Amino acid sequence: MARSRFIAPARGEVPEAVFAHPIFAGYARHHDLLLADAWPEPAMLDARLDAHSAAGRRLRFSTQDAALLQDGLHYETRIHDAGLIATRAGNWHDLLNALVWFEHAALKCALNLRQVREIAAVGPRMRSRAQCALTHFDEAGAVVLLEHEDDVKAWDAHDWPRWFGQREAFAQGRIRVHVFGHALLEHALWPGRMATAKCLVLAGGDTTQWQSHLARTIRDGRVLNDPQELRPLPLAGLPGWSDAQHQPGFFDGDMFRPLRSGRVYPRPLRIEPAQLAR
Template identity: 50%
Template sequence: MRGGAPTPAAGRRRFIAPARADVDPTRFAHPLFAAFADFNDVLVAPDFPGVAALDQRLGVPGKRLVAQDEDLLADGLHYERRIAAGCIATRAENWHDLFNALVWARYPAIKQALNARQCRDLDGEGSVGRTRAQAALTQFDETGVVVRVRDAALVHAWDRHAWDEVFPQGAEHWCSGTIAVAAVFGHALMEQALLPSRLLVGKCLVVQGDDDAQAVEQVARAIALGDVLNDPLELRPLPLMGIPGWHSDQDEAFYRNAEYFRPVREGREYPGPHGISR
């Protein structure tokens, strides 16, 4: 969602992805990339595919991946409006845009809902500037995760940032599917995951249920209807490397890292997951 993406805060260094040759292909066996196994050839090949070849390989419904160059940008269209018109501007040999394209191919309904919402907000933007909804939509597009849960008790522990209950003590719940990552959606999150050392935090929408695909469909509908992503504070942070099996060294000291497993801010409250009463 580059057309409305926020600029890095002062003093915060912009993430620079590693060169393709420096990425170990086995990195894509990490659970974070599990939903993109059908496109593993695109990820592990020694070279980036050309934009036209990527477009043909992915076949995004109703959209075309088009090379972002000066000729394309000369039309003056906002990035999101160009997508609404059918063209996804894509930079060649660029991890960020490659992952964006893969997410379009894997989760088109959510992507289309985000684009429609962004365009509606642009229509009403006037001189007010960036809205809270636009910020929420962009955050989810860049770092979003859909989490599916069955047990409200785990959500209440998450409310308190009681990470011991969510992760080490809750390990059996992750293993049994009582709580699960239904979709890693954020393409910036995937880009940062190229570096094994990164301790990633997803910004989550949470759905009650037993089926990952249904959870994704429910999120797409909720976004399209405007029921969610009207404010960034709706999104729940989740330290993804705390999930059992997502990090190589999940000992007691790891879970005591308060810079990563942060305590909840005073007064911070999260909306309840869809389908769970508070």
């Protein structure tokens, strides 16, 4: 059966309480853009991107209209070559994408660079396995930081009750989840609707520097060469993220799927001090 196309709620239909959910916590300083009566103009988005740096590149948001599209450029090529991020007016998906640019510009630039390289290799009408992986992470990605690499064992086995049952580890920050994909944020506009994230996992070292390390790793082509590198993480299972967690049979739901036969995930990426110093 074909999946129905996701439709976001109208701007005025989203309760303010939605943005208090933990999925939006990493974007809290931009909640004014989500709660205002009117959609922000590109110039307002530009000012905020400048304030938080775009990984050393001059970028700006540009309304996606017929005039912009006359250049005939691929979306990713336009960002790389012209510094223009095509943004649809009155569109949740693109506004939430802007928020990710504000907070994770280095990662977004790394993904864009890799996309442009792949376009040059296979052409604008083809999609490589790497492009699929890059897009999955861009749209639905999350980064999971582990204090100890062995904490991933229950996740390796899709033992969801044991993995999400590490409540103390989540509460104390020994396991941290950073939502990156703007499509995940868009799904959460509907109260109680949590999608499944596609994750990269980092462990050890100085995790305060995870963004710069991961951006370099993506740029160097050491990750996101195949969608199979990404681990599924049903966000509803994260402690405190769903009111249904204490109901009997919660982990029997469709989103908590068993491990497929033969499926093996890559080991977590190691953050080594020597790499951070480069």
